[in-house]
Amino acid sequence: MNATVTLADVVRLLAENEGEARRGLSMVPSENAMSGISKLPMLLDPYHRYFFNESDHPDRWHFRGAQKLRDLEMNLTVPLLRELGRAEHVSVRPLSGLSAMTLVLAALGGENGSTVVTIAPENGGHFATPSVARRLGLEVEFLRGTGPHELDLDHAAELVARVRPSLVYVDQSHCLFPIDVASLVTTVRAASPGTLVHVDASHWFGLVLGGAFRNPLDEGADSVSGSTHKTFPGPQKAVVLTRDAGIDQRVRDTQDYLISSHHFASTIGLGIALLEFRDCGGAEYARAVVAHTRRFGRLLDERGITVAAKERGYSAGHQLWLDTEADGIAPKVASDRLFAAGLRVNFMAGLPGFPGQGVRIGLNEPTYQGLAGDDLVELADVFAAAVHDTSPSEDLAGRIAALRLRTRFGAAVGSTSPLLENALALCADALRTNPLVSRSAQVIAS
Known part of the structure; x- marks a missing residue:
């Protein structure tokens, strides 16, 4: 069957959309x-490459296309996330906010039949959380409140004490005002000390990294995730942060079979965006x-x-x-x-x-x-x-x-x-001194 859209149509539509944008x-x-410079890796060879050898072990370079650029993930992106996110452990594997949600629920939600507690949709909870959790074999209960931006902590205490969830997944998706994470964590700890609290800060992530919002890890959350393309001006991707080595290991053990290619070029672009964010x-x-x-x-x-x-x-x-x-x-x-x-x-x-x-x-x-x-x-x-x-x-x-x-x-x-x-x-000198980079960057600079 012949394609109804020709290559000329593709170029025309892309050009028209670019002009409108x-x-x-x-x-x-x-x-x-x-920025244009942070998009640059996605135009170049790293876009096509896998990267799995975080330890730089000489026997583990089974995919060698990223070998020369390993430091751009491990010595740029990861350390900047640790610094700006004030977290000792970082995963850059998730491809999106929903990918991070799936990873966290699979890693921290417990065995089949375990219960996770999340925010009710009428209080701003993400529409996909309960469906993803149930498809992973988890039971779901909801935190509720009297208004769209408040949680009833008495109800939360009763619910958590009664169902003893493996995980409370705080998933504000529709949100004008952040919930009080510190008070919720205190409530959960008192009612069920073994329950983990994870905060999905996708919409707030740039505000957290920029210090306009309090970091959920400082508020007592065990882990936090966020997409990197909402309030943070970066690529369409997501990350998971924690200060707990055990939680980090559970995430790493799970991501190995949930995520293969983590879009290495986007991870480098994220590192550039983080560097700009910190220094500019x-x-x-x-x-x-x-x-x-x-x-x-x-x-x-x-x-x-x-x-x-x-x-x-x-x-x-x-x-x-x-x-x-x-x-x-x-x-x-x-x-x-x-x-x-x-x-x-x-x-x-x-x-x-x-x-x-x-x-x-x-x-x-x-x-x-x-x-x-x-x-x-x-x-x-x-x-x-x-x-x-x-x-x-x-x-x-x-x-x-x-x-x-x-x-x-x-x-x-x-x-x-x-x-x-x-x-x-910041990048002007680099563009002037490298003709290849300069020509590529000019295509996407604005």
């Missing part, structure tokens, strides 16, 4: 951008994400869009939830109008506290791209005009393209985020 702005909270303003970026999110919630509220959790300052992190149904506009219609204006957002059911669908947005990528100050006012004006359909979409798209143009080339125009601008400056 450079003129538009993603506000999907589970996505982020990354990651902490400032994390604080700016939180500040921009709260400010943008207020700006939208002032422009007649109903924003959830107004009474609590809209958000403690990077997400905002918009109840456009309350404003007489179906979420899909709002999303379509925003897309026509060059803004990409989520609309979905299942947001805690929403009877139907809502619009979910994030300020993580706009902050990474460099929007700040009056840019946020302009963004809010365009956003509200698109939702309320008060201006032609082509005019609004032009205004968003102008915003992106001011931030796109960073150091050249002086309007990018400090993290991205400083990262560009």
